[in-house]
Amino acid sequence: MPQLRIALAQVNPTVGDLGGNADLVVDWTRRARAAGAGLVVFPEMMITGYPVEDLALRASFIDASIDTVHRTAQRLAAEGLGGVAVITGFLGRRADLPPRLGRPAGAPLDAAALLHDGAVAAATAKHHLPNYGVFDEYRYFVPGDHLPVFRMPADGGPVDVAIAVCEDLWQDGGPVAVTRVAGAGLLAVPNASPYERGKEYVRLELCARRAREAGAALAYVNMLGGQDELVFDGGSLVVDAEGRELAHAPRFCDALLVTDLDLPAADPARHPGETPTDGGDGTVITIRRIELPAVKTEDAERLRPGQVGGAATPWAAKCQDGPPGGLAEVYAALVLGTADYVRKNGFGSVILALSGGIDSALTATIAADAIGPDRVHVVLMPSKYSSEHSVTDAEDLVKRQGLHARTVPIGPVVNAFDAQLPPISGLAAENLQARIRGMVLMTLSNAEGHLVLTTGNKSEIATGYSTLYGDSAGGFAPIKDVFKSLVWELAKWRNTEAVLDGRTPPIPENSITKPPSAELAPGQLDTDSLPAYEVLDALLDDYVENDMGAAQLVAAGHDPALVQRVIRLVDGAVPAGPQDHAEELRPRPPTAHHQPLARAVRPGPRALPMIDGRFCVT
């Protein structure tokens, strides 16, 4: 049985940075070659990054992507890497579809290319376009209708490899079904699959099932990194044709997963050419079979797999050891998402308001873990309603973590506003204080160049318990998809990890244990306006994530009066009345169109099975 050494390059491209992304392809192909791999697979849309959104509709951007793919093939050959078969995602276009109302302009493709011997040897594109959750692909792409199968040399004779893209695994029929007809021994699948809590199992089970359906081993390469509102967690894996996992890459760090695969010998009776085939989903998929010419290269020394690959962060490392779907995994996602947002948008530092409460304490800690405490600036902005412990708890955190801190009391500015305006009270007066704090942060951001982080959690944001242009003002919201209950869990977990590592817990115990308060009115507590968070969060999860209606929520055991109240908060009765600290005079859309970061926060359905990875290289 022939044996092929393949490398899965789980790397971190940046949307729009075509040159930098191409550099990654060349660099990691070099490493794969050094590890003796004959085939290396990169993620979906590697050349452009993912998601490109409206950039896909700009003809000049598609041109640039296609041009970059060709030039990358030439660069690989020029560097002596032309003999490696390289599969990489890119933004392509279909030439056979004329413009039509409703068809994405320029017929863009979520494509994958096979680079070999200095040229693009084959190309394909995603057949099934996802348009749910965080995906809007009917807006940006047209579907592909081909399955490339290429024959390449392996130890012990040639093998046949097919290529499909991401969503083609998730839907029945199409490229996976046709892979079986084509008789390929391996299906290589570039992906950009965003992190959700517990998704790791779903992917493994899916790959196993599709491998069995295709009758082929399956190499699943996922993207790494934060991009805009998404986090790609890696976790690339290889299964054999019976669906048994052979190897898996770590999550939340870049990696080169090198695996030796036993594959069936290519059938000499199958010759290059095109074969239209029933996709089993109402479409015809054309198998496009090619044979890679032998490329004479000097034999690379086969390095030991342990010598190649990327470097895990401490948070990625904790995640590999932690329970699946657990707090380590969530924390690693938040750190990676924050780090990449700062870096990819060209900021050197962040600034945030530190109140002494748990939300800003956790946000500051995530930021310090993401980019280092020396790049985190915090501002204490006490008012006459701030309690003693607000300042001392915030100062305690600053000392524990070594952040840059300054204090800007807001009282004089509040007084200046009050002198200019008619007498105000209630919500208007509360919101004014929050907005002054937001303005201080934005002014310091404009003057000094920091990215403003907001500290709102998912429970607050869902119920509108925040101030527009106040505490919600800023460029990135690290914990926007974390319910308040989970904020506390993460804070406790982070402190415990510090103790286990022999370090100072970063978050003052008092910030964790004291009752939450916005401190915008005398003696104010969150529980004056909202139910207890453990009750609220369970209800929000069922309403916002599970789309239950009022009757369903009551049937599921939620208190009927609370159901009415929370639906009104989330869907935005206008105005909702004085019991809400929130900005309630602005209408809110019924629900958000896009799902935010780390959408699912429920643990996975079952424990992760023990897996037998032959090579797991980081």
Add this chain to the structure above:
Amino acid sequence: MPQLRIALAQVNPTVGDLGGNADLVVDWTRRARAAGAGLVVFPEMMITGYPVEDLALRASFIDASIDTVHRTAQRLAAEGLGGVAVITGFLGRRADLPPRLGRPAGAPLDAAALLHDGAVAAATAKHHLPNYGVFDEYRYFVPGDHLPVFRMPADGGPVDVAIAVCEDLWQDGGPVAVTRVAGAGLLAVPNASPYERGKEYVRLELCARRAREAGAALAYVNMLGGQDELVFDGGSLVVDAEGRELAHAPRFCDALLVTDLDLPAADPARHPGETPTDGGDGTVITIRRIELPAVKTEDAERLRPGQVGGAATPWAAKCQDGPPGGLAEVYAALVLGTADYVRKNGFGSVILALSGGIDSALTATIAADAIGPDRVHVVLMPSKYSSEHSVTDAEDLVKRQGLHARTVPIGPVVNAFDAQLPPISGLAAENLQARIRGMVLMTLSNAEGHLVLTTGNKSEIATGYSTLYGDSAGGFAPIKDVFKSLVWELAKWRNTEAVLDGRTPPIPENSITKPPSAELAPGQLDTDSLPAYEVLDALLDDYVENDMGAAQLVAAGHDPALVQRVIRLVDGAVPAGPQDHAEELRPRPPTAHHQPLARAVRPGPRALPMIDGRFCVT
């Protein structure tokens, strides 16, 4: 040849207001009956309003929509209107599609029902789902696969009527093609087609072409009203089977368009039943043929058409007389969009900053025309950089229009901030002033309940020449899709119309003629940071609306250096440098996902043909 009197009810539903929308169906069916109509057609998604967005994914909302349709049929019968055939859009569901990853939860349908004799006699749903521009329907709906054809009595014998929904007209194949096979004499089409400048021709030409393809007369009923970011302009119309326009409704006001149609007699050889038919688009459409039972009703007196229908606003009336695609049409769209946003979101009044410049002057005028000057509150917020004429021009406008005005100097608040912060200058100092003004408006909004209107135009917003949480803070932005050049044109047009009407021009001449300035630094002018607006706007139109790349823009005659500069402004280099007044430290997404209000601002391709309307009732 049988003759059928039909009524097109061009009315204004509200998203989510099922009860109010059902009331509109009953009220306008009563009017249609009074006008002697045997068939009345309402817009797409009439029962729920359009667009419902994520509400479509909530099972309880679909249930409520379906329930409302049934109860509306019963109400009609109870009121003696059961003999009228009523076609209305609603949110339905398909029962034959099980849950599947990527399929909208609950299989929602953009449906239309035929109500007759107290029951739902037939239902269908949109077959082609638009997912471009302002539409995201792959996210929310599954496609329909039926064409109902119902036989109903007319003067001189029964006729056959088919039903299709909106986008089914815009795409080749599907329901229109199958209508010809079915031999229907009339195709009734509920629509929710948003306004774009010049779209009126496109619709007429489309209806004429599809009528010829279907071999049937075509009744095109469009929705009216502003909803969220969209404006539906009405302009319902009827064409005969040769594509000749028989009647059209006015635009920008509700109306009942009553028309007598000569239709072919129904073929007695065609019997009730189902006939699967090739849709010509790769799908099978099942013709579902029914016969409406005769309903005995007392004959209504046939009123003269002039006695029924809604009332045109002055701005809608000017639009009917004005040149197609002209300024009257744009102004009517802005007034309607603003009026309905205020009303549908439950506000009684608006508040905005009045600077003496043209943008706030036009915005205030639109608001006063939309909801009346007594509900418009303006705030003058001079600073040390404000020129003399800023205050006098603003005061002049207030007097001309009779608005509620107050003055809040921002100097003391600026000083209070300055005392608390390290020395700031440049952008940070400019933005601070704009943010203080935004906070004053938000505080007054919170205290008094006004909706805050922002005054930014499309040129500013596209280039980022504005301040986050400053002048961009607010609930609705009436001129956000109006380039600065068009702002001036509209202001001049509005003043001229006032003169023609024998009224005082609402906008001070000096606000129109003086050079634009943000007045955030000494002697500042927009032209310090931006090219002349006529040059900028032409370039923005090609880049933002036409998706041209840099090379294309230069080839189209734009200055190469300016092309580079404007692309950097629009796509957000970070930071863009001190020459921009804009908030440049926040990254911006490459381009907006959603198209804003009144997207296209180019005039239509040709002059509107003279049309021969038999009844055009308002």
